[in-house]
Amino acid sequence: MPPVDRPEHSSCTGIVLAAGAGTRYGKPKALADDGAWLRSAITALRDGGCDPVIVALGATGPDPDALGLPADTEWRWVADWATGLSATVRAGLRAALEKDTRYVAFLPVDTPDIGADVVARVLAAARSSQSGLARAVFNDTPGHPVVIENKHWEAISEVTAGDVGAGSYLGGRQDMVCVTCDDLATGTDRDFPEVGAR
Numbered sequence: 001m002p003p004v005d006r007p008e009h010s011s012c013t014g015i016v017l018a019a020g021a022g023t024r025y026g027k028p029k030a031l032a033d034d035g036a037w038l039r040s041a042i043t044a045l046r047d048g049g050c051d052p053v054i055v056a057l058g059a060t061g062p063d064p065d066a067l068g069l070p071a072d073t074e075w076r077w078v079a080d081w082a083t084g085l086s087a088t089v090r091a092g093l094r095a096a097l098e099k100d101t102r103y104v105a106f107l108p109v110d111t112p113d114i115g116a117d118v119v120a121r122v123l124a125a126a127r128s129s130q131s132g133l134a135r136a137v138f139n140d141t142p143g144h145p146v147v148i149e150n151k152h153w154e155a156i157s158e159v160t161a162g163d164v165g166a167g168s169y170l171g172g173r174q175d176m177v178c179v180t181c182d183d184l185a186t187g188t189d190r191d192f193p194e195v196g197a198r
Contacts, residue, residue: 012147014105016053055076084162105150132151
């Protein structure tokens, strides 16, 4: 990643992590609930203060029409998505760099109960912190969204590999602001379909 010219403004690009195959779920989670999870993640980021919002596509193919994305939603095809989460994170950082935003917010497609109120709270914490790092925490467990200021992007791109995303960089940091969001959502990753769900 080229050196980042850090803007003074506090704009944030929202990235929906929707490139995976959803092996345990049985299909790409971008397709779950007829695309409702995907639309929910887009809305949460947009209404939570992110502009633009970009969907990272992978296992579903490079055709956004198949997903019924809202017309004003941007997307990026992550051609090497099968190598793991790191490819999608790097693609998201590149997209945010193109947009000249100061922050990026990552939200996986499989956390459908996270709404705009969670995103707004975590984004506000990142903007007011010296580190420019903040993440939602649910029941003392780190979750999403994760908001990252651009001064960290190059280092994250250098250390991510395989199926390990930004966590390989963020996990060892003592300046991460942990934002309790238990009152707003569960933050639960939906890895498996509900048995008997209709």
